[in-house]
Amino acid sequence: xxxxxLALPLLLVAxxxxxxxxxxxxxxxxxxxxxxxxxxxxTDTSLVAFGTRHTLSDVKSDARGIGAARRWVQAQFSDxxxxxxxxxxxxxxxxxxxxxxxPKPAQVMDVLxxxxxxSDPGRVIVISAHMDSRNGDxxxxxxxxxxANDDGSGVSAVLxxxxxxxxxxxxxxxVYAVLSGEEQGLFxxxxxxxxxxxxxxxxxxxxxxxxxxxxxGLSGVMDNTHVRVFSEGSRTNETPQQALARHExxxxxxxxxxxxxxxxxxxxxxxxxxxxxxxxxxxxRFRRGGDHHELLAQGFxxxxxxxxxxxxxxxxxxxxxxxxxPYGDVLEGVDFDYLAQVTRLNVITLAALALAPxxxxxxxxxxxxxxxTVVTWKPATDAAFHRVWWRDTIEPQWHFNRQVSANSATxxxxxxxxxxxxxxxxxxDGYESPVVYxxxxxxxxxxxxxxxPKPFIPAPAPNPAH
Numbered sequence: 001x002x003x004x005x006l007a008l009p010l011l012l013v014a015x016x017x018x019x020x021x022x023x024x025x026x027x028x029x030x031x032x033x034x035x036x037x038x039x040x041x042x043t044d045t046s047l048v049a050f051g052t053r054h055t056l057s058d059v060k061s062d063a064r065g066i067g068a069a070r071r072w073v074q075a076q077f078s079d080x081x082x083x084x085x086x087x088x089x090x091x092x093x094x095x096x097x098x099x100x101x102x103p104k105p106a107q108v109m110d111v112l113x114x115x116x117x118x119s120d121p122g123r124v125i126v127i128s129a130h131m132d133s134r135n136g137d138x139x140x141x142x143x144x145x146x147x148a149n150d151d152g153s154g155v156s157a158v159l160x161x162x163x164x165x166x167x168x169x170x171x172x173x174x175v176y177a178v179l180s181g182e183e184q185g186l187f188x189x190x191x192x193x194x195x196x197x198x199x200x201x202x203x204x205x206x207x208x209x210x211x212x213x214x215x216x217g218l219s220g221v222m223d224n225t226h227v228r229v230f231s232e233g234s235r236t237n238e239t240p241q242q243a244l245a246r247h248e249x250x251x252x253x254x255x256x257x258x259x260x261x262x263x264x265x266x267x268x269x270x271x272x273x274x275x276x277x278x279x280x281x282x283x284x285r286f287r288r289g290g291d292h293h294e295l296l297a298q299g300f301x302x303x304x305x306x307x308x309x310x311x312x313x314x315x316x317x318x319x320x321x322x323x324x325x326p327y328g329d330v331l332e333g334v335d336f337d338y339l340a341q342v343t344r345l346n347v348i349t350l351a352a353l354a355l356a357p358x359x360x361x362x363x364x365x366x367x368x369x370x371x372x373t374v375v376t377w378k379p380a381t382d383a384a385f386h387r388v389w390w391r392d393t394i395e396p397q398w399h400f401n402r403q404v405s406a407n408s409a410t411x412x413x414x415x416x417x418x419x420x421x422x423x424x425x426x427x428x429d430g431y432e433s434p435v436v437y438x439x440x441x442x443x444x445x446x447x448x449x450x451x452x453p454k455p456f457i458p459a460p461a462p463n464p465a466h
Contacts, residue, residue: 019259019266019389019398023430028348029271034164035347037340040156041331044213046072047152048331053133055181056106056141066180069131070111073178076159077113084166088113088176093195101138101184108181110191113162117173117354120382125353126175126206126302127161127346128192129154130182130291133329135318138183143318148331149307150315151182153213157343164347170354171382172204182210182291183316189291193298204444205260205353205434206302208292212342213334217309224338225275226308227345231261232283235440236296237447242440250393250420251441253281256301256359256434259422259442262397263434264303267349275341278308279396285310299447305342356431357383359444360423363436367416375421376408380433383425389435390419398422398435 047053050072051064058065074090081088094109111131117123133147134140146152155178162176179188189208196203215224234243234252246252258281265277284290284304292302311333319328362378375388388409389398402409403426422435422442436442 019262032344032348035340035344037336041336043156044152048146052145054141055132055184073111080166095191097187108187111178113176115174117171119171121173123172124201124203128177129158129209130179131155132180134183149213150211154209157209160343172354189294193294203300206295209305210290211306213339214307215335215338218311221309223308226278227342228280228306229261229277230280230304231257237299237449246441254437254442256444259434264349356433357425357427359433359436360425363423363438365438373411373414373416377423379407380425384428387424389422
């Protein structure tokens with residue numbers, strides 16, 4: 001196991017960091033230390049053993065296909081739940097889809113384990129990954145498609161997080177989501193997003209883990225010390241009026257998803273030694289997509305977590321050797337020590353979010369043609385106090401802060417024109433929410449679509465052999 005920082009300085013505030021972590025929690029380091037690369041290897045090996053997990057593959061066999069895989073995942077969640085006295089509710093929402101990649105109606109089923117929060121169960125933190133796999137032909141439902149990295153690695157992280165965190169209690173609800181149908185059109189993400197709406201979940205964040213286990217890129221680069229976190233800038237569903245307000249006052253770099261990414265980077269900087277999150281300021285890789293797009297389309301904050309160095313010969317490829325080059329998404333392409341590091345970052349982020357108060361709401365700023373800035377907000381009900389943050393408009397990370405016990409703050413001599421502002425909530429035990437930027441562009445409240453969202457269809461990826 002690569003080293004974890006167990007004892008740290010009391011205050012970390014530096015422009016290079018993500019949202020600074022001002023109180024260190026041994027509980028988070030202890031949770032991270034429980035992540036086992038060996039267990040994740042065993043999980044991924046079991047997933048690969050199903051031969052193919054294609055969405056349109058066999059659903060009746062107990063040994064092969066998507067049906068066997070999802071029943072196996074459900075059994076893992078059930079075992080974890082037995083260990084914690086029934087703390088996990090296993091749910092299997094599904095929908096039937098047809099489309100360009102689903103020529104006949106097919107059921108797409110997700111497997112969810114819901115760990116209810118103790119005091120604010122309606123507030124939900126999600127970790128997700130997709131269990132389905134594919135070959136070069138997206139309609140090949142019979143050929144072997146190991147899917148060790150895409151996305152057996154992500155599923156391994158979700159199951160490992162569930163194993164560890166289910167032994168704890170949290171004020172907010174954590175949902176461990178293993179999805180299907182991603183390769184056929186992000187259908188599992190839609191099932192999850194629609195289910196969240198139907199259940200009235202207040203989704204604070206979805207950490208979508210997709211392709212998180214490889215360390216050797218196609219160009220020859222090797223990177224086992226970073227993971228990329230993708231986040232949208234302006235929100236997917238903003239109205240023209242909201243877009244105009246954002247255009248006038250700023251906020252294109254401060255969606256709730258982007259501030260979740262900053263929060264995650266802060267966790268890596270504070271609790272992990274030699275491993276960091278690289279923030280990518282776009283919703284996903286160029287012209288490609290993942291299940292988190294469906295959460296975004298329903299107005300929920302979501303980020304995509306992906307390895308730092310991708311190898312495209314191991315994605316969407318039949319297993320073979322061609323011109324001396326091995327192709328295929330096999331177990332040998334997964335670095336399980338690296339996967340464990342990515343999982344540790346997920347675990348501490350999930351725990352920190354679920355232990356912190358809800359992000360403040362109703363954040364506003366005022367101060368035009370005055371030398372001061374006034375920040376106001378509606379206090380989080382479970383907050384002991386709040387912290388007002390500000391940063392230079394070209395600075396990527398929150399930098400300056402002031403603790404406030406009321407629900408407003410006047411920042412004397414800090415000109416509203418020259419800075420960006422935000423507010424976070426602190427609990428009595430020192431856990432802190434993500435920073436909330438003023439207005440609709442930064443609010444963690446759901447931003448429902450104005451019309452039925454169009455499905456996200458990623459562009460065909462070029463054949464890496466050419």
